Structures are given as C-alpha cells and as structure tokens.
Amino acid sequence: MMSSSPAVRVRDLRVVRGGHEVLHGLSFDVPRGRVVGLLGPSGCGKTTVMRALVGVQVVRSGSVTVLGEDAGSRGLRDRVGYATQTPAVYGDLTVAENLRYFASVLGAPRGDTDRVIEEVGLAAHRDQPVATLSGGQHSRANLAVALLGSPELLVLDEPTVGLDPVLRQELWALFRTLAGRGVTLIVSSHVMDEAARTDRLLLMREGRILADGAPGELRERTGAPDLEEAFLRLIADTAGSPT
Numbered sequence: 001m002m003s004s005s006p007a008v009r010v011r012d013l014r015v016v017r018g019g020h021e022v023l024h025g026l027s028f029d030v031p032r033g034r035v036v037g038l039l040g041p042s043g044c045g046k047t048t049v050m051r052a053l054v055g056v057q058v059v060r061s062g063s064v065t066v067l068g069e070d071a072g073s074r075g076l077r078d079r080v081g082y083a084t085q086t087p088a089v090y091g092d093l094t095v096a097e098n099l100r101y102f103a104s105v106l107g108a109p110r111g112d113t114d115r116v117i118e119e120v121g122l123a124a125h126r127d128q129p130v131a132t133l134s135g136g137q138h139s140r141a142n143l144a145v146a147l148l149g150s151p152e153l154l155v156l157d158e159p160t161v162g163l164d165p166v167l168r169q170e171l172w173a174l175f176r177t178l179a180g181r182g183v184t185l186i187v188s189s190h191v192m193d194e195a196a197r198t199d200r201l202l203l204m205r206e207g208r209i210l211a212d213g214a215p216g217e218l219r220e221r222t223g224a225p226d227l228e229e230a231f232l233r234l235i236a237d238t239a240g241s242p243t
C-alpha cells in the first residue's frame with residue numbers, strides 16, 4: 001500500500017559539490033507522520049541532503065525516493081514544502097502580498113494565505129513589508145510559504161534560527177500539530193536541545209549518518225545523560241572503530 005511506504009527513502013546517496021564529495025553514500029528512511037531532526041555541525045551536509053530531497057541537488061549516485069516518487073518529480077510539486085535557510089520571500093512586498101504571490105505560483109487555494117499567516121503567528125504583521133520585519137518574523141514568513149497548499153512532506157532548513165525561546169517552542173508545537181495530521185517533517189538544526197523534541201534523529205557528521213534513532217534510544221545506547229553528550233560519545237566511538 002502506498003501510504004505504508006516511508007515518506008523518504010534514501011539509498012547510497014553520493015553528492016559532489018565544488019569538486020569534493022560532500023555526501024559519502026547516505027542511506028536512511030523517514031517514516032510518515034513523524035518529526036525527524038537532521039542534526040549535525042555546520043558544514044556536515046544537512047542542506048545538501050535537504051536539496052537532494054526536494055530534487056534541486058545534482059547527485060553523483062544513489063537514489064532518493066519521496067512519497068513513492070523520484071525526488072524532484074513533477075507530481076511532487078505540491079506535495080512537498082521546502083523552506084530554505086536564507087528566506088526566499090520578497091523584502092518589498094508585505095507578508096500577505098508575498099503569500100498571495102507564492103500561493104498563485106504553487107496553485108494553492110486562496111484561503112490558504114490567511115491560514116498560514118495565522119499558523120506562523122504573523123497575523124499582526126500581515127500588511128508589513130517583509131524588509132521591515134525582525135529576523136525571527138522574517139524566517140516565519142519564509143516558513144509560511146512552505147506551509148501553503150498543505151504539503152504532505154515539509155523540509156525545513158534551520159527554521160528556528162534567530163528565534164527566541166518562546167517562538168521556538170510555538171513553532172515546535174506547530175510542527176507537532178502538523179505531524180498529528182499526518183504530515184512528515186524533516187527539520188534541520190545544529191542546536192542539540194531541539195533534538196529532544198523530535199520523534200527521530202538523524203545525526204550527521206562530515207557527510208555521513210552517524211546515528212539514526214529516537215532521542216531516548218540514542219541516549220540509552222550511549223549511556224549519555226543528554227543528547228549533546230550522546231553525540232560526542234558517538235563521534236568518539238566512530239573515531240575509535242575501523243572503517
């Protein structure tokens with residue numbers, strides 16, 4: 001049955017950027033309806049993985065299947081939402097104007113504009129030009145674009161960067177609500193305290209998946225008191241084992 005297949009299936013993914021291999025044969029599955037964290041230090045390849053998932057990354061080899069189709073297929077256009085790390089919204093347009101514009105490009109229903117503005121908590125700023133928003137408001141406007149059309153899979157590249165703890169909490173609550181409706185979310189972060197909020201973690205380092213499991217499992221497996229320490233222990237174990 002289609003719906004029992006994973007939301008994402010990646011096999012032996014290799015990517016070369018700027019003449020260097022930056023992903024070295026990644027394989028992982030992402031089950032549907034979960035909030036999955038893609039965690040790892042800056043430069044480890046999180047954005048490259050996300051680009052491959054949404055089909056904008058040239059890959060050297062391997063396969064990337066999303067919602068049962070090859071990543072980047074036409075049929076996935078309105079089923080996958082992507083929020084890039086650098087906001088893609090236009091500074092000279094208001095929040096509402098941006099969303100109306102992107103809704104028409106994506107073919108999302110008209111009423112969606114108001115829904116997503118509410119969801120990201122920007123109702124009070126809907127008529128403000130994006131260039132005048134604070135950093136956190138700006139990234140929320142960017143996130144709102146990814147929510148248009150109610151996609152089945154959301155790929156969010158560091159959506160909480162620059163947000164204060166209250167807003168971060170609110171956004172994670174929104175992610176949880178969306179997952180409750182069956183949406184699959186892949187959220188990258190390099191902040192370990194966010195990792196604990198996920199159902200499942202993909203820990204990356206230097207273009208490889210270091211560990212893949214529920215946060216509690218990773219803590220148990222390493223005997224670490226928290227995820228930061230678990231990550232460090234996993235790195236130490238990998239460094240000590242022959243490859």
Ligand SMILES: Nc1ncnc2c1ncn2[C@@H]1O[C@H](COP(=O)(O)OP(=O)(O)OP(=O)(O)O)[C@@H](O)[C@H]1O
Nearest residue numbers: 017018022040041042043044045046047048049190
């Ligand atoms: N356009 C590019 N040309 C060449 N190399 C690139 C390019 N973009 C990224 N890279 C390299 O690919 C590797 C992975 O980068 P990527 O942006 O995927 O990492 P990341 O984990 O998302 O980092 P961050 O958390 O800092 O955003 C890095 O070594 C980076 O320098």
